[in-house]
Amino acid sequence: NAGVTQTPKFRVLKTGQSMTLLCAQDMNHEYMYWYRQDPGMGLRLIHYSVGEGTTAKGEVPDGYNVSRLKKQNFLLGLESAAPSQTSVYFCASSYWVASNYGYTFGSGTRLTVV
Amino acid sequence: AQSVTQLDSQVPVFEEAPVELRCNYSSSVSVYLFWYVQYPNQGLQLLLKYLSGSTLVKGINGFEAEFNKSQTSFHLRKPSVHISDTAEYFCAVSVSNFGNEKLTFGTGTRLTIIP
Numbered sequence: 440n441a442g443v444t445q446t447p448k449f450r451v452l453k454t455g456q457s458m459t460l461l462c463a464q465d466m467n468h469e470y471m472y473w474y475r476q477d478p479g480m481g482l483r484l485i486h487y488s489v490g491e492g493t494t495a496k497g498e499v500p501d502g503y504n505v506s507r508l509k510k511q512n513f514l515l516g517l518e519s520a521a522p523s524q525t526s527v528y529f530c531a532s533s534y535w536v537a538s539n540y541g542y543t544f545g546s547g548t549r550l551t552v553v
Numbered sequence: 554a555q556s557v558t559q560l561d562s563q564v565p566v567f568e569e570a571p572v573e574l575r576c577n578y579s580s581s582v583s584v585y586l587f588w589y590v591q592y593p594n595q596g597l598q599l600l601l602k603y604l605s606g607s608t609l610v611k612g613i614n615g616f617e618a619e620f621n622k623s624q625t626s627f628h629l630r631k632p633s634v635h636i637s638d639t640a641e642y643f644c645a646v647s648v649s650n651f652g653n654e655k656l657t658f659g660t661g662t663r664l665t666i667i668p
Contacts, residue, residue, distance in 0.1 A: 472655060479562065481643060481658040482597075497655065529597065531656070540585060540604055542656055546596040 442466070445530050445545035452520045452552045460515040460548050462530030468543070470533045471513040472497075473505060475526040476547075482529060488513055520552045555580040555646050559659035566634050567667045574629040574662045576618075576644030586627040587645040587656070588618055597643070603627065614638070639666045 443464045452458055462471065469490050474482040484497030488507040502524060504516045517524060530545040556579045566572045578584060588600040601612025608620040618629045627644060641661045647654040 474658075479660060481559075481660040482645075483658070484655055487655055533654075533656075538604070541599065541602060542587075544597045 443530055443532055443543050443545040445528075445548050447548060448546070449549050450551070452517075452550065454520060454522060454552060456520050457516070457518050458520065458550075459517075460528055460530075460550075462513045462515070462545060464511055464513075464532045464543070466532060466534065466543065467510070468532035468534050469510070471507065472531045472533070472542075473503070473513065473515045474529045474531065475499065476529060477526050485515065485528075520550075522552045524550065525552045526550060555584060555648060555657050557644050557646050557657055557659035559644055559662050561662050562660065563663045563665065565665045565667055568636060569633050571632050572630065572634050572638075572664065574642050574644075574664065576627045576629065576659060578625050578627065578644075578646045580625075580646065580648060582648050584646045584648055586618075586620060587647075588612065588616070588627070588629050589643045589645060590614075591641045591643065591661075593640070600629070600642075634664075634666050636666050636668060638664060640664060 446461045472487040473485040476482045483499045485503050486505040488494045491510040494505045506514045528548045531542045533542045558577045586603040589597040590600050600616050601610045603610045603620045611617045616631050641663050643661050644659040645656045647656045
C-alpha cells in the first residue's frame with residue numbers, strides 16, 4: 440500500500456546509545472518532515488527536507504541529525520540518546536497536486552530512553 | 554511564523570450532545586488549516602481541511618469546521634457525539650505558499666464522551 444512507512448515501531452534505548460529511525464515513502468513526494476509528540480505539547484517539528492540532498496532545522500532540532508540521500512527516504516538519527524528524547528516520533532510527507540494539498544503521516548515510532 | 558492555539562486541553566461531553574473544539578491561529582499571510590484526530594495509541598487521521606473556497610468545511614465522521622478569517626479561527630463542531638469520538642484532536646496550520654510548507658500544530662484537545 441502506498442504511504443509513509445516508519446521503522447522501527449518501538450524501541451528502548453539506554454542513555455548514550457545511538458539509533459536511526461527510518462522513514463520511507465513511495466508517493467514521490469518532495470517534502471518530508473520529522474515530528475515528535477509529547478503529552479500536552481502537540482507535535483513539534485524536528486527537521487524537514489524540501490528535496491533529495493537537502494535538510495533544514497525545525498522547532499526542536501537539538502540532539503537530532505537527519506539525512507535525505509534518496510528522495511524516498513528520510514532518516515532521523517540520535518547520536519547520544521537522552522531521557523528527554525523519550526517520545527513518539529512521526530514522519531510525514533506533503534503533496535501539492537491539482538490544487539489539492541495535504542500531508543501523509545506514518546504510524547509513528549515509540550522511543551523510550553532509560 | 555505561524556502559530557496555533559487550542560485553548561481547551563480537555564473537553565468532556567455527554568453522549569449525543571453537540572461539541573465545539575476551538576482553534577485560533579496567528580499568521581501574517583494566508584493559511585491552510587487542518588484538523589486531525591488521534592485515537593489512543595494510534596497515528597494521526599485527517600478529519601478535514603480548508604484550502605480555499607467555502608468557509609464551511611465538512612469532514613469525516615460528521616465533523617465540520619468553519620474558517621473565520623476576521624477572527625482567525627477554525628473551530629471544529631459536531632452536532633451529536635458518540636462514544637467512538639473519544640480521542641485527541643489537533644488543529645494545524647501551514648502557510649499557503651503554493652503548498653509544501655511545514656505544518657504547525659496546536660497542543661491538542663482531549664475529547665471525552667460521557668455515556
